[in-house]
Amino acid sequence: VYLCFQKPTPADWAIGYRSSLKIGEDTGNLTSVTLIFDAPTLGNLPVNPEPDWSSPIMTGRCVTAGFTVGHHNRPEVLTLNIGELEQSPSEVIPEDEIQAARQKLLAQGIDMDWVTSSGNGGGGGGPVIHQKPDGMTDEQVMTLFYEAMGYYYPGPWTFSVDIKP
Numbered sequence: 001v002y003l004c005f006q007k008p009t010p011a012d013w014a015i016g017y018r019s020s021l022k023i024g025e026d027t028g029n030l031t032s033v034t035l036i037f038d039a040p041t042l043g044n045l046p047v048n049p050e051p052d053w054s055s056p057i058m059t060g061r062c063v064t065a066g067f068t069v070g071h072h073n074r075p076e077v078l079t080l081n082i083g084e085l086e087q088s089p090s091e092v093i094p095e096d097e098i099q100a101a102r103q104k105l106l107a108q109g110i111d112m113d114w115v116t117s118s119g120n121g122g123g124g125g126g127p128v129i130h131q132k133p134d135g136m137t138d139e140q141v142m143t144l145f146y147e148a149m150g151y152y153y154p155g156p157w158t159f160s161v162d163i164k165p
Helices: 095-104 138-149
Strands: 004-007 014-015 020-023 024-036 062-068 075-087 111-119 122-132 152-163
Touching: 004 014, 004 075, 014 024, 014 062, 020 062, 095 111, 095 138, 122 138, 138 152
Parallel strands: none
Antiparallel strands: 004 062, 014 075, 020 024, 020 075, 024 062, 075 152, 111 122
């Protein structure tokens, strides 16, 4: 699926992992997102997988999104559901932003930190979860953390297209 959209901020935004595609009676999950146009920073990318393609928009971002479903070579309806946009987190997050998110999470019974490291081979960052409510997964904790950081732009958005191969 080719999708163009306006980003909520200049940051690195993509469609969220809860996106799905239904074609006819089959539904598939999102498996990949490839950036092919980003107006303020890149324009049309030099290694575009579709060399004859050019962006239909002058501002915003275009991506290709892969799903675990395809068309059946017959007329049917394609329905794309996007739950949210997700901002890519940076490896080093400003401490004041982490502490603001941490305070929001503490009110929900979650205690976590974001640690960074660096060395001769490079560096990185990631979460350290100290406490979470019973039954909550680490993935759920991270979703709440990214929401508290403002890294999700909630939808949903639904698009339907008649396929006529």
